[in-house]
Amino acid sequence: MQTGRSLHIQSVLYNNDQERITKSIKSLIRAADFAINKGVFFRISLNYGDGSSNPIFTDQEIIKLNDQYREYIDIHYTHFNSNLGSARGHNQLASSCSSDYILIINPDILMAPDTLIGLFEPFKTNSKVGIAEARQLPIEHPKFYNIKTGETSWASTACAMIPREVFELVNGFDADTFFLYCDDVDFSWRVRLKNYQVIYQPSAVVFHDKTLSNEGSWITSDAENYYSAEAGLLMAYKWSRMDVLEGILKYFENSNIDYYIKAANAFKIRKNDGKLPEQLDGDHKIGEFVNNNYGKMRFSL
Amino acid sequence: MKNSDNYVYKFEYAHDNVYGHVISLIQNMNFPEAGLHLDIGCGWGAISNKVQELGEIKYIGIDASEEAVNHLIETGKEAHCYKLGKFEENIKFLESIILDRKIASISIIDILEHVLEPEELIKTAVELSKKHSAPVVISVPNFTHDDVVLKLLCNRFDETDSGLLDKTHINIFNEEKLLTICKKHGLYQIGENDVIMEKSDQHFPNELLTLAGGSSLSQVLQGLRRNMGRTGKVNQFVRSFLAGHPTDNTKNVNENRPFLSIITRTTGNRPEELKEIILCLTGQECTDFEVLVMGHNLNLEKQLIVEKVINDSPEWIRNKVKLIRVNGGNRSTPLNVGFEKAQGYYISILDDDDLVFSNWVSEFKELSQASYGKILKSVTVRQEYEPVQTTYSPKTSRAVSSFLKDYPSEYDFLTMLHHNQCPGLCLAFPRSIYHDFGLRFDENINTIEDWDFIVRASFLCGVESSNAMTSIYRWWKKGESSQSLHKQEEWQENYKYVQSKVNSQYILLPPGSAKKISDLIDSVYNRGYTHSSESPPTYSQKREVAHRLLTSNSWSITKPLRALKHLLGGDTNIPNIFTASEDQLNELITNIYNSRSWRLTKFLRRDTYSRRE
Known part of the structure; x- marks a missing residue:
C-alpha cells in the first residue's frame, strides 16, 4: 500500500x-x-x-x-x-x-x-x-x-x-x-x-444534474450557445484547422442567429487585435473535428 | 319451563351457524379437555350441550337475561345472571362463581356488539385467559359484509330485530377493529372459523341494483369487493385467541410515512447499475422517499454484493434504503412483496438498471398535490445500452443511442388496452390500490406483469400526466435483460393472456373516452373519410384521398420503415390510383390507416388527410 x-x-x-x-x-x-x-x-x-x-x-x-x-x-x-x-x-x-x-x-x-x-x-x-x-x-x-x-x-x-x-x-x-x-x-x-x-x-x-426538454432533447441557454460557438471558432484556429474555421465562420456569418453572428464578430475583433492563441498540432495528429464535434461521437444528443 | 317463544335471541345450535363454528374451533384446539367452559353472554345456551360433549367440561353460562339464565338452570346447567360492566366488577363477579375451579375455555358469542364497554369485557377475558391459560373464542357480526356495504351505497340502512344490523347493536365491528382491540389488551388470534354467507339476512330488497347479481353495477362492485379482501362474505367473525402482552397498534401508526416508496428489483447481477440508481436517487430534489431493494433469489454471494452497494452509500440515503430478500416466484413476486411492505403514500417501480433525473420524485409529488389518488405519470425516454468492461473498470455499461422518445406524454387508456406505452418507472401508484383494493401483480406471468397491473389500476385510479421528462429506460442491446431472458413465444402468450384477462372484466374509462371510441368506430365505418354529410364518399373522392395519402410527408418519411417491415402486409399491392378500382382504393386506404408507420407519424400530419384522429 x-x-x-x-x-x-x-x-x-x-x-x-x-x-x-x-x-x-x-x-x-x-x-x-x-x-x-x-x-x-x-x-x-x-x-x-x-x-x-x-x-x-x-x-x-x-x-x-x-x-x-x-x-x-x-x-x-x-x-x-x-x-x-x-x-x-x-x-x-x-x-x-x-x-x-x-x-x-x-x-x-x-x-x-x-x-x-x-x-x-x-x-x-x-x-x-x-x-x-x-x-x-x-x-x-x-x-x-x-x-x-x-x-x-x-x-x-x-x-x-x-x-x-x-x-x-x-x-x-x-x-x-x-x-x-x-x-x-x-x-x-x-x-x-x-x-x-x-x-x-x-x-x-x-x-450531474441535467434535464431534458419535454421533447427529450438537450436544453442549452443562449449564453451557453454563445460561449460554445465562440470556443468552437477558437478551437478550430488554435488546433490549426483553418478549413474547419473557415466553414464555421461562413456558417455563422450567414446565420440569422444572434449568438452565432456575435461569436463570429468577437473572433474577428480578437484576430484584428492580435489576440488569437498560438497555433498547435500543425500536422493534425491530435485535434479531431468530426461532424461539428470534437472527436467521434457514439450518438448525438 | 317458562315459555320462551318470544325471546329474540333464542337461537338453536347448528353445525354451520356461529355456534357450530365456535364448537368446531374449540374442538380443534386440542386444549385440556377438563375444566369449566365459561360462556359469557350465553343467551339461551345454544352451545351448552355440545360443549359438554367435548370432554370433562362443565358448562357455565352468564347472561344479563334472567329468563335465559333460568332456562339454562332448569335444563340442569350452571348459569348466573350478571350484567357486564367494568373490568374490576366483572372479575370480582366471575371469580366469585369460579372459585378454585379451572377454566378450560371461554366463549363470547355475539356479545361485544351489545355491551356498552366492549374493551372492559376484552380485558376481563384477557385476565381469565392468562390466569387459566384458557383460549377465548369470540364472535362478532361483520358490519362490512358485502350486503351491508352495497346497501349503504344506495343510502339503505335497514335495521332488524336480530342479524347483522340488529337494532340493539351499540358497537359495530369489522375484522381490523376486532383484532386491533384484542391485541391492544393482549389477545392474540390463534384460530379462525368465520361464518360465511353469500347472502346474509341483509340481502334485501332483491331489486336493489347493487345487490341484484345480474346487474353490471353489482358485478363491478362485487368484483372490486372480492379484491379488497376475504371478509366481504363473512357474516360473523369467529376467532380464537390466547392472552399475551398487550400491543397497542393504534399507537404504532407511522405518522412519518414518506411520500414515495421506490421498489427496486435486483437479482444481484448488476451491482454497478444498482450503484448508479442509488446515486441518481441521491441526486433527487425531493428526498421524501424510501427505497425497498427487493433482492430476488439472492444467494449469499449476491446478497453480500447488494448489501455492499447499499451500505457503501452516504448515510442519509442509506437510512432510506432497505434490502428485502424474496425467494421463489417470478418477476411479479418481488413487486407484490415490495408493494406490501411499502409505507409511502405512492409507490413506484424503479428497477436496478433504470436511470432517473433529479426531478423524478418531485414531479410525482407535484402531480399528487393537484390530483391525489390518481396514478401519476411523467415521461421516460428509451436509451439503448450495452455492457462494457475496459482495462481499468469492472463490468459496467455504456449508452449507445441518443434518447428515443418512444413513450407518449399522455396516458391513453384505449391504446394501453392494445399495448403497453408506459415503462413502470414513469408511473407512481397510490398505495391504496394495493393495500385497500387488493390489486396484485399477476404471478402467473413472467413478462409484461407491469402492463397488466397498470391497465387494471388505471381504470380505478385514473392517470394524471405531466410532460416533464424524468427518467431513462435502459434498453439493453446486448447482455441480460427481460427482453433477452424470455422467448418471443412467452411474450406473445403473456400478451394474449393479459388481453384476455382485461377483456373478461368490466373497465372504467375516464371522460372523453366515449368520443374516442366513437371516432374509432366512425373511422372503421367510413374507411377513414371525414365527411360533412351522411352520404358516403364517391369513387373520385376516394381516389383523391389515396393520392394525398401516398404523397403525404409522413408517409414518405417512413418509406424505409415500410419497406423493411412490410407494414402493409406482404400481399398488399399499391395500385395505380388513377386506374384502380373502387375496391382496390378502399383496400389501400384502409391498409395505410391501419399501418404502423401511419400511426407513428401522426404528429407530422395536419387534418387534411381526411382521417379523424
Missing part, C-alpha cells in the same frame, strides 16, 4: 445554490472516506473558488463545514471578487496546489462512494495516463472511447483527475483563450500532445 499520496479537489463556483454544493460535499466525504480507507489517498483537500459577486459561503459556514468533515477532508474557500471564468478560476485554484493529484469537478456533481478509487485506477499501472474522466449520469457523454483501453479524445472536466505534474507541464488551462467552454477539450489535447493518454473510466460515476 502506498502512503502519502494526496488529492486536491477543486471547483469553481458561480452563483450556485449552497444547498446543492453541500449535498455534493456529503457525497465527496463518502468517496473520500472510501479512498482514504483503501489507501488510495492519504490526504484530501477540497478547494472552492467563487466568482460570484456575492460570496456563496461565509467564513463561519466554511468553519462549520470543516468542523463537520475535518476527519475526511480540509475545505478551503476563496472568493475571487470577480467572475474569472472556468479556465482562469481553475488555474488560480491549482496554483496553490502541492498535492500529487488534482481532481476538477463541477460544484453540483454527486459522487458514488467508489468514484475516487475508480478514477485513480488507471494511474496505478499506467504512467502515461494524463487524465482520467468519470462517467456522468443520468445523461452520459456521447463521445467515443475505446471499449478495451478506455482511451478517448478528450475529457470533460465535470469530473476529471489529473496528476499535478501533468497539469503544470501543460501550464493548466488556456485561460486567455477560453472563458467557459472547450477549455477542457483544449487542455486534454495539449496533454495528449505531451504523449499522455486521456482515459474514460465508465465505472467511476457521478450524478
Whole structure:
C-alpha cells in the first residue's frame, strides 16, 4: 500500500445554490472516506473558488463545514471578487496546489462512494495516463472511447483527475483563450500532445444534474450557445484547422442567429487585435473535428 | 319451563351457524379437555350441550337475561345472571362463581356488539385467559359484509330485530377493529372459523341494483369487493385467541410515512447499475422517499454484493434504503412483496438498471398535490445500452443511442388496452390500490406483469400526466435483460393472456373516452373519410384521398420503415390510383390507416388527410 499520496479537489463556483454544493460535499466525504480507507489517498483537500459577486459561503459556514468533515477532508474557500471564468478560476485554484493529484469537478456533481478509487485506477499501472474522466449520469457523454483501453479524445472536466505534474507541464488551462467552454477539450489535447493518454473510466460515476426538454432533447441557454460557438471558432484556429474555421465562420456569418453572428464578430475583433492563441498540432495528429464535434461521437444528443 | 317463544335471541345450535363454528374451533384446539367452559353472554345456551360433549367440561353460562339464565338452570346447567360492566366488577363477579375451579375455555358469542364497554369485557377475558391459560373464542357480526356495504351505497340502512344490523347493536365491528382491540389488551388470534354467507339476512330488497347479481353495477362492485379482501362474505367473525402482552397498534401508526416508496428489483447481477440508481436517487430534489431493494433469489454471494452497494452509500440515503430478500416466484413476486411492505403514500417501480433525473420524485409529488389518488405519470425516454468492461473498470455499461422518445406524454387508456406505452418507472401508484383494493401483480406471468397491473389500476385510479421528462429506460442491446431472458413465444402468450384477462372484466374509462371510441368506430365505418354529410364518399373522392395519402410527408418519411417491415402486409399491392378500382382504393386506404408507420407519424400530419384522429 502506498502512503502519502494526496488529492486536491477543486471547483469553481458561480452563483450556485449552497444547498446543492453541500449535498455534493456529503457525497465527496463518502468517496473520500472510501479512498482514504483503501489507501488510495492519504490526504484530501477540497478547494472552492467563487466568482460570484456575492460570496456563496461565509467564513463561519466554511468553519462549520470543516468542523463537520475535518476527519475526511480540509475545505478551503476563496472568493475571487470577480467572475474569472472556468479556465482562469481553475488555474488560480491549482496554483496553490502541492498535492500529487488534482481532481476538477463541477460544484453540483454527486459522487458514488467508489468514484475516487475508480478514477485513480488507471494511474496505478499506467504512467502515461494524463487524465482520467468519470462517467456522468443520468445523461452520459456521447463521445467515443475505446471499449478495451478506455482511451478517448478528450475529457470533460465535470469530473476529471489529473496528476499535478501533468497539469503544470501543460501550464493548466488556456485561460486567455477560453472563458467557459472547450477549455477542457483544449487542455486534454495539449496533454495528449505531451504523449499522455486521456482515459474514460465508465465505472467511476457521478450524478450531474441535467434535464431534458419535454421533447427529450438537450436544453442549452443562449449564453451557453454563445460561449460554445465562440470556443468552437477558437478551437478550430488554435488546433490549426483553418478549413474547419473557415466553414464555421461562413456558417455563422450567414446565420440569422444572434449568438452565432456575435461569436463570429468577437473572433474577428480578437484576430484584428492580435489576440488569437498560438497555433498547435500543425500536422493534425491530435485535434479531431468530426461532424461539428470534437472527436467521434457514439450518438448525438 | 317458562315459555320462551318470544325471546329474540333464542337461537338453536347448528353445525354451520356461529355456534357450530365456535364448537368446531374449540374442538380443534386440542386444549385440556377438563375444566369449566365459561360462556359469557350465553343467551339461551345454544352451545351448552355440545360443549359438554367435548370432554370433562362443565358448562357455565352468564347472561344479563334472567329468563335465559333460568332456562339454562332448569335444563340442569350452571348459569348466573350478571350484567357486564367494568373490568374490576366483572372479575370480582366471575371469580366469585369460579372459585378454585379451572377454566378450560371461554366463549363470547355475539356479545361485544351489545355491551356498552366492549374493551372492559376484552380485558376481563384477557385476565381469565392468562390466569387459566384458557383460549377465548369470540364472535362478532361483520358490519362490512358485502350486503351491508352495497346497501349503504344506495343510502339503505335497514335495521332488524336480530342479524347483522340488529337494532340493539351499540358497537359495530369489522375484522381490523376486532383484532386491533384484542391485541391492544393482549389477545392474540390463534384460530379462525368465520361464518360465511353469500347472502346474509341483509340481502334485501332483491331489486336493489347493487345487490341484484345480474346487474353490471353489482358485478363491478362485487368484483372490486372480492379484491379488497376475504371478509366481504363473512357474516360473523369467529376467532380464537390466547392472552399475551398487550400491543397497542393504534399507537404504532407511522405518522412519518414518506411520500414515495421506490421498489427496486435486483437479482444481484448488476451491482454497478444498482450503484448508479442509488446515486441518481441521491441526486433527487425531493428526498421524501424510501427505497425497498427487493433482492430476488439472492444467494449469499449476491446478497453480500447488494448489501455492499447499499451500505457503501452516504448515510442519509442509506437510512432510506432497505434490502428485502424474496425467494421463489417470478418477476411479479418481488413487486407484490415490495408493494406490501411499502409505507409511502405512492409507490413506484424503479428497477436496478433504470436511470432517473433529479426531478423524478418531485414531479410525482407535484402531480399528487393537484390530483391525489390518481396514478401519476411523467415521461421516460428509451436509451439503448450495452455492457462494457475496459482495462481499468469492472463490468459496467455504456449508452449507445441518443434518447428515443418512444413513450407518449399522455396516458391513453384505449391504446394501453392494445399495448403497453408506459415503462413502470414513469408511473407512481397510490398505495391504496394495493393495500385497500387488493390489486396484485399477476404471478402467473413472467413478462409484461407491469402492463397488466397498470391497465387494471388505471381504470380505478385514473392517470394524471405531466410532460416533464424524468427518467431513462435502459434498453439493453446486448447482455441480460427481460427482453433477452424470455422467448418471443412467452411474450406473445403473456400478451394474449393479459388481453384476455382485461377483456373478461368490466373497465372504467375516464371522460372523453366515449368520443374516442366513437371516432374509432366512425373511422372503421367510413374507411377513414371525414365527411360533412351522411352520404358516403364517391369513387373520385376516394381516389383523391389515396393520392394525398401516398404523397403525404409522413408517409414518405417512413418509406424505409415500410419497406423493411412490410407494414402493409406482404400481399398488399399499391395500385395505380388513377386506374384502380373502387375496391382496390378502399383496400389501400384502409391498409395505410391501419399501418404502423401511419400511426407513428401522426404528429407530422395536419387534418387534411381526411382521417379523424
